[in-house]
Amino acid sequence: MKIVCLGSGNVATHMANAFNDNGADIAQVWSRDLENAKALANDIGARAISDLKEVDEHADLYLIAVKDDAVAKVSKALKNVNGLVVHTSGATGMDVLQDHKQHGVFYPLQTFSKSQPIDFIHVPLCLEANTEENMDLLQLAAMKLSPLIYEVDSKKREVLHLAGVFACNFVNHMYQLSHQILKKNELDFEMLRPLIMETAVKVQEALPEDVQTGPAIRNDKKTILKHEELLKKMPHLQEIYKNLSNSIKKTH
Template identity: 45%
Template sequence: MKTKLNIAIVGTGNLAWHLANAIDSSEHNLLQVLSRDQKRAEEFTQNLSAKGISRIDDIDANVEIIILALTDTALKGKYIAQFPKNAIMCHTSGSISMRVLKSHKKHGIFYPLQTFSKQKEVDFSNIPICLEASDNEVLQKLHVLANSLSKSIYEINSKQRKALHVAAVFACNFTNLMYDISSDICNDANLNFDILRPLIKETAAKVQNHFPEDVQTGPAKRNDGRVIEYHKKFLYDYPDYQEIYDLLTYEIQQKHEEL
């Protein structure tokens, strides 16, 4: 099988940015990046070997894999059928079915599981890439691409991918909200959020080698009613946060009653 692939990316968001740079640094050819806005496409590709384009008709005939790094809403658009039929079509969403690509015989999923921000560089070699494909030939080509970018490749089906996406929201997005709430409380008390950073780092480090339930700590785990009531009184002026505190306390207590 050919090991040097010609790739095009559709989209100019955070994931597209990191994926484009990773592919551009690999042995593969990132030929084009497509955006509806030509100026944005050109700015996006300014430091890449790829060409920025804004029309589907301008996609190079040599492109073998088209990666749709788009929002879930955009992936549901009917325009997907307008892309060249000779290329493998794949998307990067954790929650959208592969069926949205059925207009193309050869299609698949190329889902890098990570949180992406343009202002923070990531090491793509450590990012799990989850694959699904319409047939074995497509799967093998996606493996060729994925293996050149990362050392963690997983073949999972659509049902598993949706479950993984929900789990990721809890592990990442909701966790970041907890950091944001902590920051608000610190700011209101004229405290520097930096004081909490070592705690955040240690908490994240623990689950790298242990199951989360085995390293749970805190008053809810200990069922320390006195401290819990003190915290709830403190949160009297933060009714939304108090509600979250109550729910999470209950969930921790229920979890550890069962263990």
């Protein structure tokens, strides 16, 4: 399978490497910044380009892995390509690619950082295609990377992406705020890592609502007031604490 990778960021880097490791031919890597394209292309033996007019017209798969706001622009700039054009966005509908006869979505439900290795065998791949034939092609491509393959349409993928923001991005922001609180009081974030790990382990085997702990679910008013007092000089965090505590109370 010949693939053109359009993008050189976190998602593009991990997906291009995963496909390359599993026998696909990454013919080209495109980026607006040629140096970024070269950095990825050199790792996988591909040709780096920065002009979309140079895109190989005879690839099997065109993988658009760019920022959500840039997907439509990149798609429209692909002229006369004969293969299947897909994007990797969770929050962008498939219809943004409708100018292409063959199009679809190849969305990996995972958080990516260039410095952190990812084993795709554990990554859910959410697929959508404009025809059954194209879905078959996407499934064959997906099977190279992961056994966790799901057919998910654009509306449901948007919901999945939203849930992912709550489960990943917002949670990580909570870690950042925890670090801020600790640092202000000369305490080491390292002490929280076992707690974070145990919380993550619990939800691998149980639903979150079944393992919720803390003062809010116990309606421990004295502790809640004490925490709010500690955050008095950090009103932004105090407001977040109140809102989340109230949300836990309402949920349970």
